[in-house]
Amino acid sequence: MALTTSVDVADxxxxxxxxxxxxxxxxxxxxxxxxxxxxxRAAGRPLTTVDLAGLRPLLHDRLRRHxxxxxxxxxxxxPGLLGDAPAWxxxxxxxxxxxxxxxxxxxxxxxxxxxxxxxWDWFALPRxxxxxxxxxxxxxxxxxxxxxLTLSVPVHHGDRFLGVAAADVxxxxxxxxxxxxxxxxxxxxxxxxxxxxxxxxxxxxxxxGSLLKRPDAADEVRRWPCGDIxxxxxxxxxx
Amino acid sequence: MLVNKxxxxxxxxxxxxxxxxARVDAxxxxxxxxxxxxLLADGEQLPGESExxxxxxxxxxxxREALMALRQQGLVTTRRGRGGGSFVTxxxxxxxxxxxxxxxxxxxxxxxxxxxHWAAISGTAARLAAERTxxxxxxALLRSLDEFEAAEDLAARGRIYGRFHxxxxxxxxxARLTKEEIRIQAEIGxxxxxxxxxxxxxxxxxxxxxxxIRAVRDGDAxxxxxxxxxxxxxxxxxxxxLRLADSGQxxxxxxxxGRP
Numbered sequence: 162m163a164l165t166t167s168v169d170v171a172d173x174x175x176x177x178x179x180x181x182x183x184x185x186x187x188x189x190x191x192x193x194x195x196x197x198x199x200x201x202r203a204a205g206r207p208l209t210t211v212d213l214a215g216l217r218p219l220l221h222d223r224l225r226r227h228x229x230x231x232x233x234x235x236x237x238x239x240p241g242l243l244g245d246a247p248a249w250x251x252x253x254x255x256x257x258x259x260x261x262x263x264x265x266x267x268x269x270x271x272x273x274x275x276x277x278x279x280x281w282d283w284f285a286l287p288r289x290x291x292x293x294x295x296x297x298x299x300x301x302x303x304x305x306x307x308x309x310l311t312l313s314v315p316v317h318h319g320d321r322f323l324g325v326a327a328a329d330v331x332x333x334x335x336x337x338x339x340x341x342x343x344x345x346x347x348x349x350x351x352x353x354x355x356x357x358x359x360x361x362x363x364x365x366x367x368x369x370g371s372l373l374k375r376p377d378a379a380d381e382v383r384r385w386p387c388g389d390i391x392x393x394x395x396x397x398x399x400x
Numbered sequence: 401m402l403v404n405k406x407x408x409x410x411x412x413x414x415x416x417x418x419x420x421x422a423r424v425d426a427x428x429x430x431x432x433x434x435x436x437x438x439l440l441a442d443g444e445q446l447p448g449e450s451e452x453x454x455x456x457x458x459x460x461x462x463x464r465e466a467l468m469a470l471r472q473q474g475l476v477t478t479r480r481g482r483g484g485g486s487f488v489t490x491x492x493x494x495x496x497x498x499x500x501x502x503x504x505x506x507x508x509x510x511x512x513x514x515x516x517h518w519a520a521i522s523g524t525a526a527r528l529a530a531e532r533t534x535x536x537x538x539x540a541l542l543r544s545l546d547e548f549e550a551a552e553d554l555a556a557r558g559r560i561y562g563r564f565h566x567x568x569x570x571x572x573x574x575a576r577l578t579k580e581e582i583r584i585q586a587e588i589g590x591x592x593x594x595x596x597x598x599x600x601x602x603x604x605x606x607x608x609x610x611x612x613i614r615a616v617r618d619g620d621a622x623x624x625x626x627x628x629x630x631x632x633x634x635x636x637x638x639x640x641x642l643r644l645a646d647s648g649q650x651x652x653x654x655x656x657x658g659r660p
Contacts, residue, residue, distance in 0.1 A: 274559035280540065300570035300578045308575045356534050358573075370573035372534060 433589025515636030526628035
């Protein structure tokens with residue numbers, strides 16, 4: 162009979178954490194590069210979209226390097242930051258055909274109902290808390306139409322908030338990465354975000370997208386934090 | 401500014417394949433609606449014929465026929481030679497009159513069927529949203545409701561009404577329902593502004609949206625579903641009434657057969 166020790170579970174949560182820490186590492190590089198670009202401009206004129214184009218080689222490299230997990234990456238400017246555009250996303254995506262493409266949004270409030278991106282968790286959370294954030298799972302109808310996680314960090318130059326650096330992980334890719342890890346456990350398990358929404362699951366009763374609030378979860382055994390990643394692993398009773 | 405209005409997110413829908421409608425009509429509707437909604441701006445250049453026909457999923461011949469119809473409606477100008485191409489022309493006519501013209505392209509049967517489909521998508525989305533929602537999901541819907549009530553013109557109100565539907569589908573945690581909602585909106589397009597009506601109509605639409613948000617918040621799936629369906633049915637019923645009143649009320653459309 163298989164016995165799980167807490168060591169086994171600790172190993173699984175470590176590997177889940179490492180999976181997302183790799184993504185955060187790529188995001189941190191985007192932040193560093195953005196700050197470096199801002200530092201060059203600090204004394205003179207304001208940053209422009211042309212300056213931000215300097216991020217592209219890094220963005221392309223990270224999309225290629227993390228092809229299995231990261232499908233979109235870039236920097237999203239705080240509105241009013243840039244000298245030549247009221248709002249801007251320097252955002253690149255791997256399309257279904259494998260090509261790397263920029264995201265070009267209509268950010269004109271007179272024509273688009275989707276021009277204000279500052280309400281989305283991936284922007285609002287890092288701006289409000291000053292901390293990194295793991296937004297989702299959510300339906301990203303702004304950028305990809307995919308069910309996604311977006312990992313983001315605030316970008317500051319000195320005291321000034323410039324915007325956020327972020328990367329998209331489509332949920333199907335996240336699932337492919339973490340389900341094999343969860344299957345090592347003897348019983349079913351869910352990865353649950355800070356709001357109680359399931360992000361990945363080996364429990365058919367609680368699938369990704371559903372809510373697993375603690376008081377409802379009579380079939381829940383124990384929760385384990387995943388390091389500094391705002392997900393918990395919930396071990397469930399076998400069906 | 402480098403922003404390309406023709407791509408990204410919900411706007412992909414403008415140039416997504418037009419599906420199984422009579423193709424020329426479908427292309428004409430799609431592009432004319434995008435112009436009326438302001439998704440395509442005055443003077444904006446459309447993609448080249450081969451790119452545009454590939455993206456819409458129609459043959460070049462079909463696209464040319466559609467562009468010809470759009471030229472006849474004064475919505476597109478084509479210039480030849482170097483720097484040439486097809487450009488959007490926004491007519492001076494007030495939006496309501498142009499929309500009335502657009503409505504005449506639909507039969508009441510097509511409108512009824514679209515309403516059935518839309519109610520199915522919206523109702524299911526609302527039911528699932530009620531089951532899967534948590535307070536953070538409601539912020540977007542509440543903001544849209546406020547903006548809907550504060551909107552200053554028809555086009556802005558229609559856009560925000562559409563966004564409310566998309567946000568509701570996203571709260572259902574379903575990428576497919578969200579995409580379908582966006583697709584249906586691209587199809588019905590600017591006509592929805594007519595369905596929203598003025599004053600009295602607006603107040604009742606806002607009341608219904610408020611009740612819908614409450615039902616989703618309270619996790620009352622059945623109530624949320626039936627309110628969402630009613631919202632769509634009410635809107636489509638107004639459109640169908642307008643369409644039936646068409647010839648009598650002078651909304652411009654094709655002359656009925658047999659009239660001199």
